[in-house]
Amino acid sequence: MAGHLAAAPWEPGKPSVLIARTVKGHGLPFLEGRAASHYVTLSERNHARALRALGDALVSRATREAYRDRLLPLMNQNPDLMCLDTDTGLFNAEYVTAAGDQYLNLGIAEHNLMGMAAGMAACGRMPFVNTMAAFATSRALEPIKIDIAYNRLPVRIMATHGGLGRRSPRPDPPGAGRTSP
Numbered sequence: 001m002a003g004h005l006a007a008a009p010w011e012p013g014k015p016s017v018l019i020a021r022t023v024k025g026h027g028l029p030f031l032e033g034r035a036a037s038h039y040v041t042l043s044e045r046n047h048a049r050a051l052r053a054l055g056d057a058l059v060s061r062a063t064r065e066a067y068r069d070r071l072l073p074l075m076n077q078n079p080d081l082m083c084l085d086t087d088t089g090l091f092n093a094e095y096v097t098a099a100g101d102q103y104l105n106l107g108i109a110e111h112n113l114m115g116m117a118a119g120m121a122a123c124g125r126m127p128f129v130n131t132m133a134a135f136a137t138s139r140a141l142e143p144i145k146i147d148i149a150y151n152r153l154p155v156r157i158m159a160t161h162g163g164l165g166r167r168s169p170r171p172d173p174p175g176a177g178r179t180s181p
Helices: 002-007 044-055 063-077 093-102 110-122 141-149
Strands: 081-085 103-105 128-130 156-160
Touching: 044 081, 063 081, 063 093, 063 156, 081 093, 081 110, 093 103, 110 128
Parallel strands: 081 103, 081 128, 128 156
Antiparallel strands: none
């Protein structure tokens, strides 16, 4: 992910999107490419099979950690880059100190997060906003549409935990926010 984030063509004044084209169950022959595997809760037996099948490919690092580890050097290179967070746990005390005034944790305030990001982008800053996917696509959707998209502002939205519970291979229906059958 870090390589794709660094190579992404962020163009000032234009909206950007980074889309991850993934294969559900990749690397697990008993799940790979099967639509039904998307919301499956693995049995203890299949969970053990999955861990064995992934072997060395299993990464014990969260995606947000890889993102954070790439974002911090970008912040050091560009004083206009701002990281706005909503209690996602992206930065611990060590990283908050390293980021300095370029990091703001707004708490659970997704609607305000998007409004602040829009204002910063309109003033020439480069905001990266972080929140849970369920909130980015619901609570914060109006300011995304009205404040950011309508005004064509270059705000980078990073949404994590898209329907999965934290550190768990099990589905989290309240966070999934399904919009299709």
